[in-house]
Amino acid sequence: MNNTDEQMWFDFLDGKLKESQLDEHCRKLANLYYQLINCYFSCEKSILENVKLKIASQE
Amino acid sequence: MTDEKLVEALKKGDQNAFKILYDEYAPKIYGILKNYVRPNELEDALQEVFVRILKGINNFEGRSKLSTWIYRIAVNVGKDYSRNYSKEIERPMDLDSEEPETYNVQPVSDTNVKKEVFNELSYEMILEIMEQLDEDERLLIKLRDIDGLSYNEIAEIADLPLGTVKSKLHYARKKLKKLIEEANLI
Numbered sequence: 151m152n153n154t155d156e157q158m159w160f161d162f163l164d165g166k167l168k169e170s171q172l173d174e175h176c177r178k179l180a181n182l183y184y185q186l187i188n189c190y191f192s193c194e195k196s197i198l199e200n201v202k203l204k205i206a207s208q209e
Numbered sequence: 210m211t212d213e214k215l216v217e218a219l220k221k222g223d224q225n226a227f228k229i230l231y232d233e234y235a236p237k238i239y240g241i242l243k244n245y246v247r248p249n250e251l252e253d254a255l256q257e258v259f260v261r262i263l264k265g266i267n268n269f270e271g272r273s274k275l276s277t278w279i280y281r282i283a284v285n286v287g288k289d290y291s292r293n294y295s296k297e298i299e300r301p302m303d304l305d306s307e308e309p310e311t312y313n314v315q316p317v318s319d320t321n322v323k324k325e326v327f328n329e330l331s332y333e334m335i336l337e338i339m340e341q342l343d344e345d346e347r348l349l350i351k352l353r354d355i356d357g358l359s360y361n362e363i364a365e366i367a368d369l370p371l372g373t374v375k376s377k378l379h380y381a382r383k384k385l386k387k388l389i390e391e392a393n394l395i
Contacts, residue, residue, distance in 0.1 A: 151386075151390070156383075156386075159386065160379065160382065163354060163382060175395065178395050179386065179389065179390075179395060182389050182394055182395065183354075183385065183386065183389060184354070186335055186338065186339070186385075186389065187339075187350055187351070187354060187355060187385075188355065189332070189335055190243075190335050190336070190339045190347075191240035191243060191351050191355055192240075193235075193236045193239035193240065193243075194239075194251075197239070197251060197252045197255065198235050198236065198239065198255075200252055201235065201252055201255045201256045201259065202228075202231055202235070204256055205227070205231070205256060205259050205260070205263070206224070206227070208260075
């Protein structure tokens, strides 16, 4: 990725560019980036439910 | 419900207000804790965050946004866990002791939900890539690129100067981009 593409990539992440303004490579990279971080930070519903019940029962 | 009304209701012990707060923030807090806490302790850590929120809400005066205050509690709880892990590593092993180790590293057990979300990569590969970032780098990416917080809010939550947040986030994004490219995923 050259410097112009890289700047385009950072501008996209900061909301300065729309996805439609990206070239093919940047668009693929952006999709992978968001899929990866969304997946990594996604949560287990069962844990959320368990904790909710525990706290509600303590109150 | 506005934050002001939500806080007011929480101070009165309103169960419905707690549910609103929990549904809004629990998934976000979980993501923050994941930066710092072992998978088998995430449930306890999440509970601790909410216990601290409920105990502290009476002292919340609205000097910062409710979300900033909550995120800060989550980061502090996460860092407490992380510090304890560091102490465990630093503690010299007593080979003569007959007492069993008080902790063990559990294998990561993840639900199918994560695997369903991501089709192109295995979850193991995602972990491998993400764990090459440090805790602060992952936190900044989470707060900015998932939760969409402003740089000022992030600086307050992460307790870092604004310029440091911007430069660290830039570096973290660049590092993650490089890792994705090196994994030949494109």
